[in-house]
Amino acid sequence: MPKPYPKEFRDDVVNVALRREPGQTIKQIAADYGIAESCLRNWMRQADVEDGTKPGTTAAENTELREARQRIRLLEQENEVLRRAAAYLSQANLPGKGSTRS
Template sequence: MPKPYPEEFREDVVRVARNRGPGVTVEQVAADFGVHAMTLWKWMRRADIDDGTKPGTTSQESAELREGVELQGKFRHPPGTDELPTARRGGDNAAQGAVSLARDLNSPVGSRRPSGIHTAATTKSTGILAMP
């Protein structure tokens, strides 16, 4: 998505806001240039990070990270398929584990219990796990 304001315009507005005179607010500078005050505050914060005066991820680093994510997405699906490789399907195992744990925790007395839950007791009337 293209940015609504050119980079050169942003730099000019930030420069004017930084060099504003006493008694002139960022809101007034923003209004003079026809941008929202919060937008100008964000541009100034981004410029401070890019200049190294404040900590954070610079615009260049952010662009490099975006490129890496885009490249990673290209290799996620084998060409011509919508399926993920079998090795990447970890969600199924997690869901099965959660169901198994829930079944174990709600099982009646005497049936299998997960190891590590030795102090728990199950009520006979409801079959629901009750902690002592």
């Protein structure tokens, strides 16, 4: 996978595309900067979401959601370990089942 373009570069290209002169196409701007037209369109769409002009999730929301999912996964794993430990310990305390005490 190619290395992503720096944020400053993306922001500059999007600003040029948004303030383009009449008759200048997105395709021409993308070619001038050496990127794919679809890439520029995606950047412009994401810029609209970040500005709040179009619905969608912002980069900050995506980061927060990713961190929350990781935390949930960790808590679920911890819960499973504790559940298994509790089940094991409850079996070990039953008289006649693995206990050496009478």
